[in-house]
Amino acid sequence: MTEAPPDNPYVRDPDTEFVPTGELTEAEAREQADRLREAIRYHDYRYYVESDPVIADRTYDDLFGRLQELEDAFDLDTDGSPTRRVGGEPVDELEAVELIVPLLSLDSSGDADDVRGFDERVRREVGEDVQYVCEPKFDGLSIEIVYLDGRYERAATRGDGEVGDDVTENVRTISSVPQRLRGDPPAVLVVRGEIHMPMRAFQAHNADRVEQGKDPFANPRNAAAGSLRQLDPSVTAERPLDCFFYDVLWASEESAPLGEIGPDDDGASTGADGVAGLDSHWAEHRALPEWGLQVNDRHELVDDIEDALAFRDDLMAERDTLDYEIDGTVLKVNDRAQCRRLGTTSRHYRWAYAYKFPARKEETRIADIVVQVGRTGRLTPVALLDPVDVGGVTVSRASLHNQSEIADLGVGVGDVVRVERAGDVIPYVSEVVEDHSEGYFELPETCPVCGSEVERDGPLQFCTGGLSCPAQLKRAVEHYGSDSGLDIEGLGEEAAGQLVDAGLIENSVADLYRIDAEGLAELEGWGERSAEKLIDEIEATKSPSLGAFLSALGIPEVGPTMATDLAAAFGSLDALLDLADADDAEAEIRGVEGFGPTVASHVAEFFRNERNRRVIERLCEAGVDPEPPAATNAGDELDGLTFVFTGSLAVTRDDAESLVEAHGANATGSVSSNTDYLVAGENPGATKREDADDEGVPVLDEGEFASLLADRGIEYPPAT
Incomplete structure (x- = not known):
């Protein structure tokens, strides 16, 4: 057990009733801040490395908050302080940096005979006396972290193995990554770790996202990767990320600046030569915690490949009980001298191998059920699942549709369910396989967002707010x-x-x-x-086409195509508003091709609703004037082409889209691999330009667009 800092009042049973900062001298504030930093680092070590905290989370938060308060009130230097974890200033982009040591991938297989083949090759090249370190293969984001003289210096993603993204400030926000090492670490220490989002934290974070109307992350790995690559470190700080360390990439007892560390040009070294006690991977597992770096407690040293295979099978049986995602186990030759003899290929280490798990199939556990409120007020229960592979796609959520379906299934939180994909696309819960809940989930009687009463309309429930x-x-x-x-x-x-x-x-x-x-x-x-x-x-949207405007209003069941058909059938916004008051409104709407009784009812009810009419009236007062559909001489000069428009043009974007559509082209709102041209006017959106670059889509300025149309006999800008 690591000894606590002596005579520090904030280590055990700390008093969190602090004297107001205004009553402290600067010297007193500095002394208290130093003691708080020391205590917080100790508590981080007890929590992450030893998994044995000595204070409650709330007390820890009080200590952390007091340190922030002191640093702010007395403008204290925060370099190396735990409070740096709250996030720095946003950046325009993540800079690319060359990694100190190449981060290679692992050769892998899910077949035990392939793993035995790896063992045979290793023993053939280095002899029979081989031990393996077995450890989990984390399904997270690989990271290189540099410590100089015990202080956190830099963090970079794996990238292409040679060059990664500089995520120093983002990783700084992760509590399990210490800003200052403990004990007596080497002067230069470069370590490899895995950033991940723990399962319980992942499910809680997804629940918050769904309740806020945001799409949940598909799996913890995507959540971790997206969080780590945020341009604003304060966003990363809000995400529940964690880190396991498992490899010393480079170490030296001689201090050196960042630009002068790393292996020799021949790349022969495994990175820890000359540092006592780091002659094996097993020794690393013992040294890393001594320096305050969290390692996973499920690792084992074996002499025989069959024991390594058994380790994988045992860990796979525990997989669903772990609070982190793994997709296999990793076998590493223990002795570093043997690792040097084995070397690497251009892509992977020849001294390590990943024995993969089979993908999870179809059955999974419901971790939580949350209620999402849609833009029409409809309450939709959403099951948050432990991620599962269904038809080659990772699924982490499934709609439960309504209360009647929940009751029919008898589904509740904790149940193991079978998940299928309707039409091989939409995931849904088809049955309960193991019942671990009491009764079934029931939707709330009040809106989970605003607290308004919920009213029932057939099988559906709506917020009245x-x-x-x-x-x-x-x-x-x-x-x-x-x-x-x-x-x-x-x-x-x-x-x-x-x-x-x-x-x-x-x-x-x-x-x-x-x-x-x-x-x-x-x-x-x-x-x-x-x-x-x-x-x-x-x-720029004040003169939209009527079809686009109707689609933007969010009429239930009416998407862009049906909105365009509705606009073409009735010709103006006033006509639709007048129609809603007529007794035969729904019959008139059913006369539009593709509009059945249900959709016609939605449209009529939407325009009858006084609240919706007030919104439309306010839009018109704000200057929005939907343009009626123009009569077109449908041509085929642009048949088969797809255009996307961005930025300000000589005509409105709707007019540009209508023009190309009138001559047989498609106009869409986002760039994809099916897009033929992105037309960029003044001040174009960066996202569409980036998407065009990624998809290899040609970008035309307005002059080039006009020339393309002229070549096909189309006037641009069109005559008014």
Whole structure:
């Protein structure tokens, strides 16, 4: 057991009733801050490395908060302080850095005979006296971390094995990555670890995302990777990431700056030559915790390959009880001298092998059931699953549709269920395989977002809060700016939620047109340039086509195609509003091709609803004037081509889309491998340009677009 720092009052049973900072001298504040840092580092070690905390989480939070308070009040130097974990300043992009030691991959197989073949090759090359270190193969994100003179210096992702992304500030926010090592570490220490998101934390984080109307992460690995690559470290700090360390890549007793460390040009060294006690991988497992670096407790030293195979089978049997995702085990030749003799290929280590698990199939556990509130107010229960492979796709959520379906299945939290994919696409729970819950899950009587009463309409349940419910308003704004709406670049899920939370949008989507750039620029993550760009994007939607406008309103069951058909059938917004008041409204709407009784009822009810009519009225007052569909002479000059438009053009984006569609082309809102051209006007969106680069899609400026049309006998800009 590691000894606690002597005479530190914040180690055991600390008093968290602190004297107000205003009553402290600067010297007293500095002394208290030093003791708090020392204690917090000790508590981190007890929690992550020894798994034996001596204080409660809440007490730890009190100590951490007090340290932050002191550093802020007295402007204390925070270099190396645990509080650096709260995140630094956002960056424009992650910089690429050359790794100190190449991070190679592992040769792997799920066949025991292949693993035996690996063992035969190893013994043939280095002799019969071989031991293996067996450890879990974590399903996370590999990371290289550098410590100089015991202090955290740099972190980089694996990247292509030679060059990775500099994620120093993001990794700094992870509590299990110490800012300062313990004991007597080498002067230079380069270690490899695995960033991951623990299973319980993953499910809790996904539950929060679903309740906020966001898509959950597919699996813990995606969650960890996405969190680590955030441009804003404060976002990473909010994600429940963890790290296991398992390899010393390079070590030296001689201090050296970052640019002068690493293996010789011949790359022959395994990285720990000359450092006492690091002559084997097993020794590393003993040394890493002494320096305060967390290692996984499930590892074993074996002399025989059959014992290594048994280790994998035993760990696979425990897999579902672990709080982290693994997809196999790793076997490493223990002796570093033997590792040097075996060497590497251009891609993988010849002294290590991964014995993979088979993919999880179809049956899994329901970790939680959360209720999502849609933009129409409908409550949808969503099952959060332990990730499972279904038809080659990892599934971590499944809709339970409604209360009647839940009751029919008898499904509750903790049950093991069979998951299938409807039409090989949409995941759903088909049956309960093992019942571990009491009764079945029941939807709440009040909205989980706003607390309004929930009313039942047949098998469905709806929040009665309307747009006063933040969930409905956020989703309405997000949909309005989406590809299925008016395609407002920069108005995605996060931005929509931020605008509502900040009170810039209070009542309806019409508030979008009243946002000013100055107020927007004050929000976290925004600046003058990005704020002005979004305002310009919003302004550019004031003359949408009627079809795009109807789709943006979010009429239930009416997507872009049906909205366009509706616009073509009735010709104007006023006609639709007038029609809603007619007794035969639904019959008239059913006359539009593809509109059955259910959809016709939704459309008529939408335009009868006074709340919706007020939103439309406010949009018109804000200057939105939907343009009726123009009569077109459908041609085929652009038949088979697909265009995407971004930025400001000589005509509205809707007019540009209508023009190419009138001559046989398709116009879509996002770039994909099926896109033929991205047309970029003034101030184009960065996302679409990046997508075009990734997909190899040609980018045309407006002049080149006009020339392309002219070559096909099409006038641009079109004559008015």
